[in-house]
Amino acid sequence: MAFVGLMMSAGWCVAGEPIVLSDEVQLRPIEPGAWMVVHRFAGGNNSLLVQCVERRFVWVDTPCTEDATRLVHEWLARTFADPNVIQINTGFHNDNLGGNGYLLAQGVPCYGSDLTPRLIAECWAETVRKVLPYFERPENEKYRDILVHQKLVAPNRLYPLADGLMLKVGPETVEVHFPGPxxxxxxxxxxxxxxxxxxxxxxxxxxxxxGPGFTGDADMAAWPASAHKLLARYPDARLVVPGHGAWGDLALVRHTVELCRQYNERQR
Structure with a gap:
């Protein structure tokens, strides 16, 4: 959820000079051809843009709004000749797919699980209700009306959640995986x-x-085990990008497991 970004700050990330698109949107180079897109919407919210080959790009998650998404997409069009982009949504919150409406209007395919559209329809309004008190803080009031009136648009390329998805984009293999709630x-x-x-x-x-941040839509009992599965599935991962805050390595996953375990202990 967008607001949890306020609870995050820098980790050990080492970056090149950020590409500043507005007061609220910037791209932070991770390595050649890979950028962490940060949208300040009541905190920092990350998406990931990767150049897989020449003009073919995979963009994982969107900024929280269509306007912020447009800024990034327009930068991409200015910087690279006729870029071909696909979008992958990793969940149903606005920091996963708030820009889908704009991207779909531009002809960008948006991949997401078959559960995500149902959660948008059945749960998003309640999620907004849960977080509204946070947006009453003076520093967040400017985002409140945007959140209340935002209409989320579901992905248009669906795959079975349990099966995941494998995409071949040039020489790059892109795996979308669901380790559990x-x-x-x-x-x-x-x-x-x-x-x-x-x-x-x-x-x-x-x-x-x-802490684990917003837990209003979480399965806290399952989260530690789900995160731990990533260590076994991706033991060779050298860079890990979280939804909020600085990127690092697999230490982020181990840290997540411990945070969730500690949270669950406190709830007993």
Missing amino acids: SHTIDNVVVYFRNRRLLFGGCMVKALAAR
Whole structure:
């Protein structure tokens, strides 16, 4: 969820100079051809843009709004000749797919699990109700009306959640995997095999995180085991990007497991 970004701060990430598109949107280079897109919407919210080959790009998650998504897409069009983009949504919250409406209007295919559209329809309004008190804080009031009136658009390329998805984009193999419920019951991760780059999204917490963040849609009992499965499935991952805060390595996954275990202990 967008607001949990305020609880995050820098970890150990080492980056090049950020590409600033507005006061609220910037791209932070991770390595050549890979950028962490940060949208400040009541906190920092991450998506991941990867150049797989020449003009072919995979964008994992969107900024929280269509306007912020447009800024990034327009930068891409200015910077690369006739870019071909696909979008992968990792969950049903606005920091996963708030920009889908704009992207679909531009002809960008948006991949998501078959559970995600149902959660948008059945759960998003209640999620907004749960978080509104947070947006009453003076520093967040400017985002409140946007959140209340936002209409989320579902992905248009669906796959069975339990099966995941495998995409071949040029030489890159992109795996979308569901290890089990976590921050939401539809959160997936995305692994770029050649780069050994894992986008953990909201399932994975930054090293600076001191708790699991928003738990209103989480399966806290399952989250530790779901996150732990990532260590076995992607032992060679060298870069891990969380949904909020700084990227790092697999230490972020281990940190997430411990945070969730500690949270569950406190609830007993």
